[in-house]
Amino acid sequence: MSNHIFVLDTNRKPLTPCKPGVARSLLKAGKASVFRRYPFTIILNKEVDANPEPLELKLDPGSKVTGIALKQGNHIIFAAELQHRGQQIKEALLSRRQLRRSRRNRKTRYRPARFLNRTRPEGWLAPSWQHRVDTLMTWVHRFRRLAPVGRITQELVRFDLQLMENPEISGVEYQQGELQGYEVREYLLEKWGRTCAYCGAQNVPLEVEHIQPRSKGGSDRVSNLTMACHSCNQAKGNGDIRDFLSSQPDVLSRLLRQVKSPLKDAAAVNSTRWALFNALKATGLPVTTGTGGQTKFNRLRLNLPKAHWLDTACVGPVESLEVLTSKPLLILAKGHGTRQMCGTNKYGFPNRHRSRRQIHKGFQTGDMVTALVTAGKKIGSYLGRVLCRASGSFDITTASVRVAGISHKYCQPIHRKDGYAYA
Known part of the structure; x- marks a missing residue:
């Protein structure tokens, strides 16, 4: 499939x-x-006079991974998962800022302070967030060139299904209804990575745990809640967290630090969703939206496992669904290299020259190649992304391992560099 x-x-x-x-x-x-x-x-090799049936392009934007699916009727015929590099962009900008600040503080030269001389345009997003919008729009335009896309469906916001079912609900009935705690539990599962905060157990039933017990003044606020497996929850009981983790100081410090941190993924999605929606509207195609609760309801009703691309297939109104693929295309954003004119050491001083020449022996770093090595210590067949050197000795990064020292004579290009790696 x-x-x-x-x-x-x-x-x-x-x-x-x-x-x-x-x-x-x-x-x-x-x-x-x-x-x-x-x-x-x-x-x-010929012209075809046909009017193909328009397809529906479905998107489930995420902060780290975005699901993409193409729907024909009630069939999912293509699926992909696009992994963003927003965190790498943030770390690169942070590193550059630190190097520049250290140079200024070295008193090697004087520059007057600048204040209020830079403005940001309306709708400005941080580079790590703007990258998510731009990358996804790149693939939307690419799929439109490859398939007859007629409409787009995007998961936009998460509504309260209880309020949607009964608009008149209010007061205690709303606070203690069928979905009481649903949003809180989903938030905690995402924040703690669906693992036990104490022992790190995965794929086990998790319970909402009070870090500071209610019997000792703890509240029901999200900042006092975590996820724990049943055994850890029972072992801790109503004891103090510092006593329970006295033999694991590293776990205690990590837990107390993570409790104070917000859910960055939710902030990224909320900040970019409307920018993405407006960009999709600018394509001229009809755009419909769905909610996170609706997506989860459809997936559970159709008895589908949890996966980014299967969540994407369930975005929006779905009556019935037949998935005709089980091997989604994995797309990893890698960027187009660096524009640095020279490399620097950890103190910010230049220590190596960066050549302007990018093509070596007919290959460029980022090309997808296949290599059939017939001699030497690395005999075998390799398929992956190549890292080029002027010497002609290349590295190939496959789906599982990086192999160094492959001669360019064994390499055959199959897909030229476009800023992405595939699997």
Whole structure:
């Protein structure tokens, strides 16, 4: 059950995606050629006069991973997971700021202080957040060039389903209704990574735990709650957290530090959702929205496992659904390299030169290659992203390992650099 294959006619007009078997038959018969490897696309050698059925592009934006799915009728024919690099961008900007500040404090030169001389345009987002919007829009435009996308569905906000079911509900009935604590539990599961805060157990039933027991003045605020497995919850009881973790000071310090930290992922999604929605509207396609509660309800009703791409398939109103793929395309944003003119040491001083030449032996860092090594200590077949050197000795990063010292003579390009790695 693989993803369907994108099909273009000779004029690059997007047609209805076909099954992998049909694509193999067209390639063997010489009626089509490989146009793109990731996502796999074939191009026909003739013009086709057809009006393909419009597809629905579904998006589930996340702070770290965004799910993407293409729906034809009630069938999911293509799925992908796009992993963002917002945290890497934030760390790179932080490192640059620290180096510049250390140079200023070194008294090597004098520069007057600058105040109130920089303004931000309306709708400005931090670079790590703007990256999420720009990357996702890049793939929206890419899928529109490869498939006849007719509408877009985005998971936008999370509404209170209890209030939606009964708009007149209020007071104690609302506070103690069927969904009391639902949002709090989901928030805690995300904040603590769906693991026990005390022993780190995963894939076990978790219970809401009061860090400071209520019998000793603890409150029901989120800042006093965590997730614990049943055994740890019973072992702690109503004891003090410092006594319970007296033999694990590192766990205690991590827990107390994490309690004070907000849920960064939720903040990132909330800050970028409307910017993404407005960008999608600018495409001219009809855009519909769904809620997180609706997505979870659809997934549980359809008895589907928890996964980013399956959550995406359940975004919006879904009556019935048949998933025709089980192998989503994994897309990892890698960027296009650095623009530094020279490398620096940890103190900010330049210590190495960066060559302007990017292409070596016909390859460029970021190309997807296949290498069949027939001699030496690294005999075998490798498929992955290449790191080039002027010497011709390359490194190949596969899905599981990084192999160093592969000669360029064994490498064959299959997908040129576009800023992403695939699996």
